[in-house]
Amino acid sequence: MRMAISGGSGTTGATPATPETNGTPAVPDRRRRSVRLVFAAAGMAYLAVGLTIPVLPGYVTGTLHGNAGDVGWVMGGYTVTAVLSRPAAGLLLDRIGPRAVLSSGMLLMAVATGGYAVSTTLPLLLACRLLLGVGLGATLSAATVWMVALAPPERQTWAIGLVGLVNYLVLAAGAPIGQLLVDHLGMNDTWLIAGAMPLLAVPLLAAVPGRRRPPAPGTRSGGALAATLRPGTAMALAAFGYAVVISFAVTALTRRGVGGATAVVTGYALAMVAIRLAGGRVRSDFTSPRALGGVLAAELAGVLLIGAAPCLPLAVLGAVLVAVGMAQSYPALGTLVARSVDDHRRGTALAAYGAYVNIGIGLGNLVLGKVAASAGSTAMFLTAATALAAATALAAHTAHTTQRPGHSRHMTEAGSENPARNTPARNNSARNNSARNR
Incomplete structure (x- = not known):
């Protein structure tokens, strides 16, 4: 088995789509x-x-x-x-x-x-x-x-x-x-x-x-790192929602007089596990602009709901909405990264992409903590919501400009046209035209 990560622009050997059975991934x-x-x-x-x-x-x-x-x-x-x-x-x-x-x-x-x-x-x-x-x-x-x-x-x-x-x-x-x-x-x-x-x-x-595939001659990491910039930045901004739930929600809710505020963190964690476990049964990969923008909009709504919730059930619902955004946006944006680079640079790209969420969590904690200390929790929630609005717009734009598997139109690295387009019908037509010219 070759270790190339098939699928995406300019690649060959993509595995054909097969039906799913009983909700099990088609593998x-x-x-x-x-x-x-x-x-x-x-x-x-x-x-x-x-x-x-x-x-x-x-x-x-x-x-x-x-x-x-x-x-x-x-x-x-x-x-x-x-x-x-x-x-x-x-x-x-x-x-x-x-x-x-x-x-x-x-x-x-x-x-x-x-x-x-x-x-x-x-x-x-x-x-x-x-x-x-x-x-x-x-x-x-x-x-x-x-x-x-x-x-x-x-x-x-x-x-x-x-x-x-x-x-x-x-x-x-x-x-x-x-x-x-x-x-x-x-x-x-x-x-x-x-x-x-x-x-x-x-x-x-x-x-x-x-088995290992050696890198192609002249392969450089620069293109792979550049491919992570937009999806990675969107993911880093989306991580502000995680920072809200894990680091600030309990304190803000307790000060508001909402009892049992730690249930917000528990609800978030349980929702994350449930969504990931159910991932194999969901047909959508959430990489379309509408789907990806939708889950991040849900996360934004969750942050605002926690910020305004007068009772624990609404706050927990907000945490679940944040989990929806985080659980679906991370793999979806990672898939866009995988589709944006050739097989030989996909390891570099995905590894670099994984760092963005950690950067976003660290930056989110720092920025939101400063805002909360200087302007209060309401301003902190609004700052997180602003970051998520930017994440939603950037992620949707990235999804719109990233080719899905089988829809690539550009040339392969070898300089030849995508083999998927060299169908028998095209080849026969070319031969017929050549015969007429002769």
């Missing part, structure tokens, strides 16, 4: 099994993060005698290296293939997480967390690219969304299990068990078919 059995294996391996590796989240803050403030600021650096530091490592991971994906990058990323995650057991100082622990980010960035980038490669073009959106599903499922299950491990086994054994999870995931990859 041949072996390929569907391969996607599931990559999904399972990524989830198992991500347990290195999920199992340690609930206990790391206590380890920093207790065993290492740190303060709240130290907790912030330890808990958030890995996201910086995860973002920065994605473009480099993308370049490696295009050169050595996803199997090698994914295995290497998992190895780094195992070493970094196991290293917590010997981190007797804050600098050592922070160094391990930064190394974890490098491994995590490579792992998630490679898993995304590989699952997209295994899925046919019409199911690329579904495949991209699976990585987000890994995140929410593992965080939901890993946190209570991690606390249980600490209570019964202690800190060091918990670190070692968490570090072993990525290593146990590596053998699963042996059963996944695929």
Whole structure:
């Protein structure tokens, strides 16, 4: 099986669309099994993060005698290296293939997480967390690219969304299990068990078919990175809605006198998981201007609803609408990225695109926090809504200008016309014309 990610402008060998059966994505059995294996391996590796989240803050403030600021650096530091490592991971994906990058990323995650057991100082622990980010960035980038490669073009959106599903499922299950491990086994054994999870995931990859395609002569990453600019910017702006729900909604609702405000976060998380699980049964890939603009408009409405909600049910409904936008826009915009570049640069493009959502969450927290502190929560919600309005317009424009599979009109890299247009009828007509001329 060739590892090219078929579908999109200027590519060949696109897998024909096939009907879906019983809501299952239209993937041949072996390929569907391969996607599931990559999904399972990524989830198992991500347990290195999920199992340690609930206990790391206590380890920093207790065993290492740190303060709240130290907790912030330890808990958030890995996201910086995860973002920065994605473009480099993308370049490696295009050169050595996803199997090698994914295995290497998992190895780094195992070493970094196991290293917590010997981190007797804050600098050592922070160094391990930064190394974890490098491994995590490579792992998630490679898993995304590989699952997209295994899925046919019409199911690329579904495949991209699976990585987000890994995140929410593992965080939901890993946190209570991690606390249980600490209570019964202690800190060091918990670190070692968490570090072993990525290593146990590596053998699963042996059963996944695929071979590396060497980069085409003269291939450069610049075009791939440029292809991520518009969809990535739209995704970064859309992430302001996530920042509202996770970081600011509970405080704003509590000050408004709405009790049980944490249910907003729970409702958001459950909605995200439900939407991603149902993704394989939804025929639309939400990459049309109307569909993509619609889900982001729903997210905008959700933010405004949370900002004005007088009671908890309306606030939870707002959080669900934000989840609709985030759950569908990330894979849809990623699919537009995949369609905008040739096979040899798709790894670089998708890896770089994945960094935009992290940038958007960080920027959203920073900007919205400043606005809330200086002008109040109402201004904060309106700022987030403005960002989402811009995201909606930009995403719809990007969808409008991106060719769907099978609709490309431009030349291939080799300089010849798209082979899909060289139909037998066209060839026969050309021969007839040539005969008449003779």
